[in-house]
Amino acid sequence: MARVHGADPLKKIALVGFMGAGKTTAAQAVGFPVVDSDELVEQAAGKPIPEIFRDDGETAFRAHEEEAIVLALGGGAVTSAKVREALADTLTVWLDVDVDTCWERVRGSDRPLAQNEAEFRRLYEERRALYADVADVVAHDVHDVVLAAAGVHVERGALAKLGSLVPGDGPVALVSDATVAGIHGMDAQLALGSRLAETHELPSGEEAKTLLTIDRLWQELRLDRRGTIVALGGGCTTDAAGYAAAAYLRGIAWVPVATSLVAQVDAAIGGKTGIDLPQGKNLVGAFHWPATTVIDPALLETLPDAQRRDGMSEVVKTGLLAGEPLWELPDDELVRRCAAFKAAVCLRDPLDQGERKMLNLGHTFAHALEAAAGYEGVTHGRAVALGLLAALRLSGRDIGQVEEILRPTPVKVDRERAWEALLRDKKGALRLVLLGDDGPQWDVDVPAADVRRELDRLIA
Numbered sequence: 001m002a003r004v005h006g007a008d009p010l011k012k013i014a015l016v017g018f019m020g021a022g023k024t025t026a027a028q029a030v031g032f033p034v035v036d037s038d039e040l041v042e043q044a045a046g047k048p049i050p051e052i053f054r055d056d057g058e059t060a061f062r063a064h065e066e067e068a069i070v071l072a073l074g075g076g077a078v079t080s081a082k083v084r085e086a087l088a089d090t091l092t093v094w095l096d097v098d099v100d101t102c103w104e105r106v107r108g109s110d111r112p113l114a115q116n117e118a119e120f121r122r123l124y125e126e127r128r129a130l131y132a133d134v135a136d137v138v139a140h141d142v143h144d145v146v147l148a149a150a151g152v153h154v155e156r157g158a159l160a161k162l163g164s165l166v167p168g169d170g171p172v173a174l175v176s177d178a179t180v181a182g183i184h185g186m187d188a189q190l191a192l193g194s195r196l197a198e199t200h201e202l203p204s205g206e207e208a209k210t211l212l213t214i215d216r217l218w219q220e221l222r223l224d225r226r227g228t229i230v231a232l233g234g235g236c237t238t239d240a241a242g243y244a245a246a247a248y249l250r251g252i253a254w255v256p257v258a259t260s261l262v263a264q265v266d267a268a269i270g271g272k273t274g275i276d277l278p279q280g281k282n283l284v285g286a287f288h289w290p291a292t293t294v295i296d297p298a299l300l301e302t303l304p305d306a307q308r309r310d311g312m313s314e315v316v317k318t319g320l321l322a323g324e325p326l327w328e329l330p331d332d333e334l335v336r337r338c339a340a341f342k343a344a345v346c347l348r349d350p351l352d353q354g355e356r357k358m359l360n361l362g363h364t365f366a367h368a369l370e371a372a373a374g375y376e377g378v379t380h381g382r383a384v385a386l387g388l389l390a391a392l393r394l395s396g397r398d399i400g401q402v403e404e405i406l407r408p409t410p411v412k413v414d415r416e417r418a419w420e421a422l423l424r425d426k427k428g429a430l431r432l433v434l435l436g437d438d439g440p441q442w443d444v445d446v447p448a449a450d451v452r453r454e455l456d457r458l459i460a
């Protein structure tokens with residue numbers, strides 16, 4: 001686990017694992033161009049793999065395989081020392097799936113090494129040591145692979161391992177707000193050990209996301225370009241400190257350590273950093289992918305209920321987009337699955353030019369309600385919950401689940417002010433995210449009268 005994902009989300013990863021582990025499916029979920037070593041071998045040999053084995057033997061197959069530069073490696077590629085050497089410079093993810101599942105998936109296929117169950121099981125055991133040897137990260141399913149590719153580390157107890165999870169060996173500046181610093185700051189400092197060079201405090205909440213705060217932080221920072229900013233906190237801390245890292249010395253590495261539910265399932269993932277202007281939220285920022293993202297679900301145990309409720313709106317949004325009731329899962333799994341969903345979308349569209357827009361489901365309405373309330377008295381979570389109701393109604397969907405889990409109640413704001421804020425936010429074109437029969441759709445033109453009607457229903 002010495003190497004972790006770098007600041008570039010499009011870095012190549014190598015996926016290793018036994019036959020039937022699901023490597024191709026996982027690679028497709030990450031959205032990187034998939035280069036399958038088996039296909040390269042078949043192209044080089046000019047015939048299908050069963051025929052290579054039959055005509056030329058396994059040694060010839062492995063010789064072809066060594067030539068291949070691969071993303072998804074064939075199950076046996078790591079038996080070659082040359083391939084193992086090549087993997088030394090790549091993030092290597094081992095998709096470790098139990099032998100029974102692998103056998104169920106490949107039995108009856110024409111794969112030459114899957115013809116005899118006893119031999120298959122023997123090979124499986126033999127290969128495990130080799131996979132363990134080359135792996136930087138061990139994954140057990142497609143969601144783990146996505147998280148590894150995005151450099152997101154989700155583990156109960158991860159905070160105590162922070163020293164080894166922050167890549168590199170340069171100095172670290174720890175940034176947090178007073179509340180989080182008071183509860184988890186000491187554990188973070190202990191875990192960072194001798195790498196901790198400086199600590200900084202930001203104001204709590206949106207006040208962290210102001211130019212004044214960032215200017216003060218920039219002036220206090222003493223890190224050189226080998227340094228890393230570690231942002232320990234909720235979404236306001238990670239947005240602000242991430243933006244500080246994006247511009248400081250023209251960009252240094254940063255590691256969000258997400259402590260709120262909003263940050264663990266949303267804000268700390270995907271590389272969007274930013275601050276607010278008096279004219280509106282998140283108007284200045286940068287895409288700056290973290291060197292690694294650390295998520296320790298145990299930290300949620302100290303989160304106040306109100307903050308947890310805010311986070312649940314994003315969880316429900318994620319579940320609706322994923323088409324699965326992720327909100328029903330126990331905390332650790334809920335966080336892992338939501339984080340993986342967001343990570344996959346952001347890996348496929350890191351610069352928000354296409355499908356990443358789906359993450360705004362319900363948010364057009366939410367922003368309008370928050371703006372109409374002057375950003376006071378209506379929490380973001382409540383506004384998102386109401387926004388989800390509107391988005392679902394416009395999609396012709398049942399709103400029962402949102403009502404039952406989030407129980408949103410209409411807000412008291414001025415209707416005209418909310419409508420004007422919505423039009424300003426959308427710059428005149430009413431293109432929304434809706435949930436279609438085949439999943440989320442974005443940039444859907446919705447008639448103004450329908451949007452206005454649904455907005456009005458959210459206002460008391």
Ligand SMILES: NC(=O)c1ccc[n+]([C@@H]2O[C@H](COP(=O)([O-])OP(=O)(O)OC[C@H]3O[C@@H](n4cnc5c(N)ncnc54)[C@H](O)[C@@H]3O)[C@@H](O)[C@H]2O)c1
Nearest residue numbers: 179204205234235236237259260262266267272299302303
């Ligand atoms: N960059 C993105 O992609 C993205 C996505 C979603 C939201 N956001 C941003 O995230 C921000 C909201 O994030 P938030 O709700 O986490 O706000 P926050 O950072 O203000 O945290 C909420 C409150 O919870 C406290 N807190 C956090 N973790 C705690 C813990 N473990 N125990 C006790 N208290 C804890 C904080 O001190 C704070 O008072 C907004 O500014 C929003 O714009 C960004």
